[in-house]
Amino acid sequence: MSKTSSGTLYRGHEGMWSWVGHRVTGVVIFLYLLVHVLDTALVRVDANAYNAVISTYQTPWMALGETGLVAAILFHAFNGLRLILVDFWKQGTKYQRQMLWGVMILWVVVFAGFAIRHLSLAFGGH
């Protein structure tokens, strides 16, 4: 990155980066749902086309994509609960940083559990 662009970036703390993460994961989830609604709607149009599209979900690339999707959903879900607490719990603004660490720990634990099971099923042979 050039000096110009790095200099004009605002150096926020955890709160700002968690907001960036929340936005990015939100857009990712939205795009996935958009595609998913469309491919599911295919069943009304043509059953064969639907089967063809859904079978691509079995490919290893899709397994990796799904892992990423679950990572995004988990962060968005846990951080969303944190944001509700920030807004409506009296001590929420005081402990927002600690709550973010809680979100990250919960995220790592749940995601590791999912990733181990999902990827071993996807790549562990039939």
Added chain:
Amino acid sequence: MSTELPEPPSKIELKAGVGGGGEIPTFNITLRVRRYLPETTAEAYWEDFKLTMYGTDRVLDALHKVKWDHDGSLSFRRSCAHGICGSDAMRINGRNRLACKTLLKDLDTSKPITVEAIKGLPLEKDLIVDMEPFFQSYREIMPFLISKGHEPTKERYQSVEDRERFDDTTKCILCAACTSSCPVFWTDGQYFGPAAIVNAHRFIFDSRDDAGDMRLEILNDKEGVWRCRTTFNCTEACPRGIQVTKAIAEVKQAILSRTV
């Protein structure tokens, strides 16, 4: 004609080199300023100034040194220079600070210290932005006491507890460090911004004021408190230590419960 008496020698023995201004440590810094001169260039650019500063100097002193000794065209706002008037909010090393409250020795002087104008307001020249949109939002929340009924002939009494309720938000100096640190405000100029909400909070929770509901109605808007995404940049930027995000959250809760 009286003869001039020589000044009696000091009774206090001072060691050589103590007592003067000379022993304050000096160090060299590079001040990297984001320049914007609309008369000559269309684009903003970085300019480095190598300066020798004292351990007691602030970023504002470095800017003064540049303006007074190196380049008189450097433009920035400052008035009191002591953290009260709120004129010299700027982005120092990427974060909003008051130049007059930021000591150089607290920054990493081995690297260039970057100084830029605050974000999200129209840039006019160098470190000067047009503050009008900021003050427009401030005026809209009616930042003055509104009371119904007869004017009291004496002062308006208030209990210590009632005064304490909004004490934090009375500290605002309208420097715009919070509003211009807000990612929502950078992209959505219609958003009231943290400073306007802080100053609304100051009257909403004031027991002497009778227009709290009116202010809550103004802020219960698409561009009001609900635009806040709790990034905490404002709380971190406030040079007065106001818990800005907390104040905004309290206004959100007050709108939902209308307990004021």
